[in-house]
Amino acid sequence: MHVYLYSAKGRRQSLLDELNSVRMTPVEIGPQFFRGDLRLLNRAGGDSHAFLLSAGPDLIGQILKLRRAGCEHPILVLREAANAEDSAHALDAGADDDVVMPVNAVELRARINAVLRRAHGHSADSVTLGEVTAYFDGRDPEVSGQRVKLSRREHAIFQQLVLNARKVISKAAIYDAVYGMAEDQPFDKVIDVYICKIRKKIGQAAVSGHDYIETVHGRGYKLDLDDDAAVTGAMSSSVGLDLPRMAAN
Structure with missing residues (x-):
């Protein structure tokens, strides 16, 4: 899983190490990234790349630029201390989650996966x-x-x-x-x-x-299933997809 990481310098290396430890590939970005044509992010398949944005003075503007460019990527805000008002502003601007640091990469991955699976119509794990x-x-x-x-x-x-x-x-x-x-x-x-x-x-x-x-x-x-596959039993998805029963040939 690729993630775009806009991080505070003080936590940069620890974040990189954490993400790499759980099969996540961080791509570091800076302020110049948001000055480019963000519509290029909307290529098919690209919406699975999450954004991890450290809270700062430019945060709301960054979120708005992504959403106004049509980007549907998961956006998670990483902040140093809990602040209900600032978190509310970020979520209202289009962020999917707001997390107080430090946070384990396993939890970050789970939060990203939750956003992705719901975006693709899946409710379970x-x-x-x-x-x-x-x-x-x-x-x-x-x-x-x-x-x-x-x-x-x-x-x-x-x-x-x-x-x-x-x-x-x-x-x-x-x-x-x-x-x-x-x-x-x-x-x-x-x-x-x-x-x-x-x-x-x-x-x-x-x-x-x-x-x-x-x-x-x-x-x-x-x-998918195959009509010729010798599969028996209830073919029901654990995420609520109503899959048909397949009779064994």
């Missing part, structure tokens, strides 16, 4: 599709009751499929979400490689042998 239970909180997925270990990059890519479960997500959107904003994507074949690896791991763990990741030619990928 996981999605269940047939034999696959996928989590939003950083845990590896479980397939047919066993944990499937994913690398950091595989996990980041799989997370995008999970957030968009049962929907097609383009390769470009996955690339932007995982690797960050770029004007061109010379290495977009790397997504195909990682998708292949994730499919293999899921297919090997699934009793049915189904890999659950569908290629939609010309459009992208989709995490």
